[in-house]
Amino acid sequence: MKTKQFIVGLTLSALLGGGVAVGSYKLLEDDNQANTSQEEVQYPKVRYTSEMRSSTNAVPEGLNFIKAAQVSTPAVVHVMTEYSVRSSDRYNSPMDPFLREFFGDGFGERVPQGPQMGSGSGVIIASNGYIVTNNHVIDRADKIEVVMDDKRKFEATLVGSDPNTDLALLKINADKLPVIRYGNSDDLQVGEWVLAVGNPMNLTSTVTAGIVSAKGRNINILSTNQRSNGQVGDMTIESFIQTDAAVNPGNSGGALVNLNGDLVGINTAIASQTGSFAGYSFAVPSAIVSKVVDDLLKYGEVQRALLGANIQEIDAALAKEKGLKTLNGVYIARVTEKSGAQEAGLQEGDVITSINDVAVNKSSQLLEQIARYRPGDKVKVAYLRGGKEKTANVTLKNLNSSTEITKRAVAKSASFDGATFEPVSKQEMNKLGIDGGAKISGVRNSKFRETGIKDGFIITRIDKYNVNQPADVEKYLKSFEGGVVYIEGVYPDGLKAYYPIGKG
Structure with a gap:
């Protein structure tokens, strides 16, 4: 009897164990299938495919940089400048012209050097080729070239500049160009999104985003630069838009735009101890840019009003x-x-x-x-x-306590004592750091041949009088009846020289 009970119990245990085993296996199998199914759902691209699928990114309403980038990028250009090593940067004294007469044009040159290059950015503001940039981008440049977003290249001429706001206006011979329209910088609010568009470190058509961090910021960079260049008096205007959009060397002169792609500023400076972006950048507001550009186009120079x-x-x-x-x-x-x-x-x-x-x-x-x-x-x-x-x-009055608008007159060529005197271009004045002058030619067949003056010399001063245009040469030389008159000026390579002329 006991044996029979033992066999029955063993059989039931075997059946129960088998059932548990089968049930456990089935349960594990279902779990594995569930895990496999879950993995397939979570990682849909288990098998490699080169097909690219389109996806729509959901962005918060009002925070979309695509339109602003598309509108502004074609109208931002790469400004490339070339600087030759000037004689005044090598060895210079009032005796140089006479020593060069004997030893040649290479006299006093310490180390032969090729032209130096620089670059920045600019913004097309008129479809017929007017471009605004920073004055420091093109200051003293011998040659200015502009590379468009579509890779076309043009040589640019300088229309005018204003060191007091660090702005300059260029012109290229082209038409039907893409432009950026002005936005009102007064409407900008702290915290508003803006884009910086430019060519930092020769990386063309670069767009970065940030917010307006502050307005009306004065960082004393323009007045410091003017003092370092020997300029007297502080007439600078610094009321920058401060942003945290990344700006690096090469961005100078580029566009600061709002989310509509409207120009609200010209990127000008960065706050950095290394020369690279360190968190803050500064732009000249469009309210100042538009006024400076208007003045340069209408009058040839900026009309500065003073409260007094x-x-x-x-x-x-x-x-x-x-x-x-x-x-x-x-x-x-x-x-x-x-x-x-x-x-x-x-x-x-x-x-x-x-x-x-x-x-x-x-x-x-x-x-x-x-x-x-x-x-x-x-x-x-x-x-x-x-x-x-x-x-x-x-x-409001000007620096001379007058309400008159000063307009740069179009200088004309003049002839005197057998020589021809030509006006100096705005680009030459910028390159040499002069405000006017008269460039002489035809010296060999004139009464100036005995003075040592060479063709191309730009007369900037006769005795105590400044020479601003060719007509001034005859005017001032005729006023001296006798004695020795000293003529001061500069050659196109930057060499300054002084020549005595006997009168009487």
């Missing part, structure tokens, strides 16, 4: 010292004699709060507002005096 007051930003220390009841506005430290500010009744100690209803809390903001106008224009100035609000209508 020395100003100072207000901080806690100044407010305490002067007994001011506000930290807003700009403090008038001194009023210039015969200026528009004086004639309108502004006084030392007044606090300017707005220009034409635009609030100004920093010097850079006030200077930017005034820079938009020309001599003779009137602006409404709101100010505080003794804590009371007042307004005055100020007629």
Whole structure:
């Protein structure tokens, strides 16, 4: 009986074990199938295929850089410059012209060097070939070339420049070009998205994105550059748009655009201790760009209007010292004699709060507002005096305390004593760092042949008088009746020279 029970129990155990085993196997098989199915769903491209599929990226509404990049990129150009080694960079003295007469044009040259190259960016603002860039991109360049986004190349001429805003206008011989229209930089808000378009480090047509970090920023870079170049007085306008869009060497002169692709600034500088992008970049606002370009096209030079007051930003220390009841506005430290500010009744100690209803809390903001106008224009100035609000209508004047618009006259050639004198081009003036002059030719058959002057010499000064155009040569030389007159000037290679001419 016990044996029979044992056999039955063993049989049941075997059946139960077999069932468990089969059930376990089936369960594991189902799990494996489930895992395999899950892997196939999670990794659909297990088998390699070279077919590319299109995908639509979902971006937040209003945050799409594609349109702005497509609109602006074709109108941003690569500006390439060439600089020759000038004689003034090698060895120079007033005796050089005479020593070169005996030893040849290579006299005094220390190390033979080829031309040096530079590059930057530019923005096409008119379909017939006008391009705006930075002054420092083309300053002192012997040759300027422009490479389009479609790889076409043109030689450019300099229409005019303004070191005070670091802007320059170029012209190429082309038509029906893509352009970027101006946007209103006044409408930009801190935190708004912008794109920087340019050619950094020779990487053509590069687009980077960032936000507006600040407006009306003064970093004292233009005034520092002018002092290093020996220029006296500070007439610079620095009211930059600060962004965190990546900008590197080669971006200078390129476009800063909003999400519509409108030009809101010209990229100009970076804040860096290494020379490469370190987080912040600065652009000249389009409100200043458009005014400078208009002036260069209409008058040949920028019409700079002045309020006629020395100003100072207000901080806690100044407010305490002067007994001011506000930290807003700009403090008038001194009023210039015969200026528009004086004639309108502004006084030392007044606090300017707005220009034409635009609030100004920093010097850079006030200077930017005034820079938009020309001599003779009137602006409404709101100010505080003794804590009371007042307004005055100020007629802006130029550096000579005049309301006249100065227009660069078209100089004509002139002949005198057998020699021909030609006007100096704007590009030559920029290259040599001069404001005018008269280039002489035909020396061999003239009365100047005994002086040692060679063809191509540009006369910039006769005795104590500046020579701005060819007609000045005859005018000033005829005014001397006897004695020795000294002529000062420069050769196209940068060599400065002085020549005595006997009169009488």
